[in-house]
Amino acid sequence: MYRAALAALGSGADAEDAAQEAFLLAYRRLNTFRGDASFKTWLLTIAWRQAINRRRRVARLWRLAVRSAGAGHEERSDWEGIPANGHSPEDAAMQAELYRAVRDEIRSLPAKLRDTLLLSQSGDYTYEEIGAMLKAPLGTVKWRVSAARRLVRDRLNRRGYQLGPA
Amino acid sequence: MKDRDPIDRVIDDVARRLTAGGPPAPMRARVVERLTTDRTRAAAWIVPAIAVAALVIAIVVGRSHRGVVAPAIVTEAPAVESSPQQSASDLLAVQERAEVRRGAAAAPRAAMPGPERVAVPIDESALGALAPPPLNVPAIAVDRIEPAAPIALSPLADVAPLAIAPLDELEGDRR
Numbered sequence: 001m002y003r004a005a006l007a008a009l010g011s012g013a014d015a016e017d018a019a020q021e022a023f024l025l026a027y028r029r030l031n032t033f034r035g036d037a038s039f040k041t042w043l044l045t046i047a048w049r050q051a052i053n054r055r056r057r058v059a060r061l062w063r064l065a066v067r068s069a070g071a072g073h074e075e076r077s078d079w080e081g082i083p084a085n086g087h088s089p090e091d092a093a094m095q096a097e098l099y100r101a102v103r104d105e106i107r108s109l110p111a112k113l114r115d116t117l118l119l120s121q122s123g124d125y126t127y128e129e130i131g132a133m134l135k136a137p138l139g140t141v142k143w144r145v146s147a148a149r150r151l152v153r154d155r156l157n158r159r160g161y162q163l164g165p166a
Numbered sequence: 167m168k169d170r171d172p173i174d175r176v177i178d179d180v181a182r183r184l185t186a187g188g189p190p191a192p193m194r195a196r197v198v199e200r201l202t203t204d205r206t207r208a209a210a211w212i213v214p215a216i217a218v219a220a221l222v223i224a225i226v227v228g229r230s231h232r233g234v235v236a237p238a239i240v241t242e243a244p245a246v247e248s249s250p251q252q253s254a255s256d257l258l259a260v261q262e263r264a265e266v267r268r269g270a271a272a273a274p275r276a277a278m279p280g281p282e283r284v285a286v287p288i289d290e291s292a293l294g295a296l297a298p299p300p301l302n303v304p305a306i307a308v309d310r311i312e313p314a315a316p317i318a319l320s321p322l323a324d325v326a327p328l329a330i331a332p333l334d335e336l337e338g339d340r341r
Contacts, residue, residue, distance in 0.1 A: 002188065002189035002193070003185050003188075006185050006187070007184070007185045010184070012187065012190070015189075016189060016190060016193055016196075019189060019193065019197075020193070020196060020197050020200060023197045023200075023201070024197075024200055024201060024204055027201055027204075028204075098176060099176065099179075099180055102176055102177055102180040103180050103183075103184065106177070106180060106181060106184065117177075117181050118181050118184055118185050119185075120181075121178050121181035121182045121184075121185065122181075122182065148177075149174050149177050149178075152173075152177050153171070153173050153174070153177070156173060161173070
C-alpha cells in the first residue's frame with residue numbers, strides 16, 4: 001500500500017499519510033469486502049484511491065513550485081550515487097545526468113502512463129493488480145507501460161541522449 | 167529480455183528507484199494508534215447523537231400534545247367582558263374583529279398561547295338566534311307523462327332506375 005501511494009504521490013511523507021488513511025478506511029469498510037477480488041487487491045484499490053485523492057488535494061501550484069525548487073539539491077546526491085560499472089568518472093557523471101533526465105521525463109509523463117509505469121516497476125504488483133487499482137483492463141495496462149517507455153525514449157532522443165543497443 | 171534497448175533498462179531502473187523504499191518503521195504503530203483513536207471517537211459520537219435525537223423526539227411529542235389540548239377557538243382580541251346577557255350583535259362584532267386579527271397573524275402563532283389571547287365562550291342560544299328562518303318551499307307537483315302513440319312510417323316508394331345515355335364524340339372532345 002505504501003509503495004502504491006509512493007508511486008502516485010512521489011513523496012514518502014504523503015505516501016505514508018495516504019497509506020494510513022487507506023488502512024483506516026479499509027478497517028471501517030471491512031464489512032463491504034465481498035471477496036470478488038483478493039483482499040490484497042481490495043486494499044490496494046482503496047490505497048490507490050486515497051493516494052489519488054491526496055494527489056488532487058496537494059496539486060496546487062504554489063506547493064508544486066516549492067517542492068520542485070526545494071527538492072533539487074536533496075535528490076541530486078542520490079542520483080549521483082548511481083554505479084557507473086567501472087567506467088571513467090566522466091562516464092559516471094554522464095550516466096548520472098542521463099538518470100536525472102530520465103527521472104524528469106518520467107515525472108512529466110501523462111498521469112495515466114506515469115502511474116502505470118511506476119506501479120509496474122515497483123516490483124510489488126502484478127499487471128492484474130495494477131489493472132484493478134487503475135480500473136483498466138490487462139491489455140491497457142501493458143500498453144500503457146510500453147507507451148510510457150516509448151514516450152520517454154523519444155523525448156530523450158530529442159534531447160540528444162542516444163544509447164546504442166547493448 | 168537481453169536484446170532490450172539499453173535506454174529501456176535505464177527507464178525501468180529509474181522507475182524502480184522512484185518507488186523504492188519501504189514504509190517508515192513507526193508507520194505500523196501510527197496506524198494502530200489511529201485505529202484506536204478512530205474507534206474511541208466513533209464511540210464518543212454515539213452518546214451526543216442519541217441525546218440530540220431524544221431531545222428532538224421529546225420536543226415533537228410535546229408540541230403535538232399541546233396542539234391537542236389547546237382550546238378550539240383562540241383569539242388575539244383584547245380582554246372582553248362577556249356574559250350570557252350580551253347581545254348577539256355585540257358577540258358577532260367581537261368575533262369579526264378576532265377573525266381579522268387572526269387572519270393577519272401567522273397560523274402557527276395563533277395556536278401558541280400568548281398574554282393577549284382570550285378565549286371567548288360561545289353562547290349556543292345566541293348563535294341559535296342568529297340562524298336564518300327555515301325555508302318553506304312548496305313541493306312541486308309534476309304530471310305524469312303518458313306514453314305517446316307509436317309513430318307509423320310509410321315505406322318509401324321505389325325509385326325508377328336512371329337511364330344514362332353515352333356521350334357523343336363532340337361532347338367528349340369538349341371535356
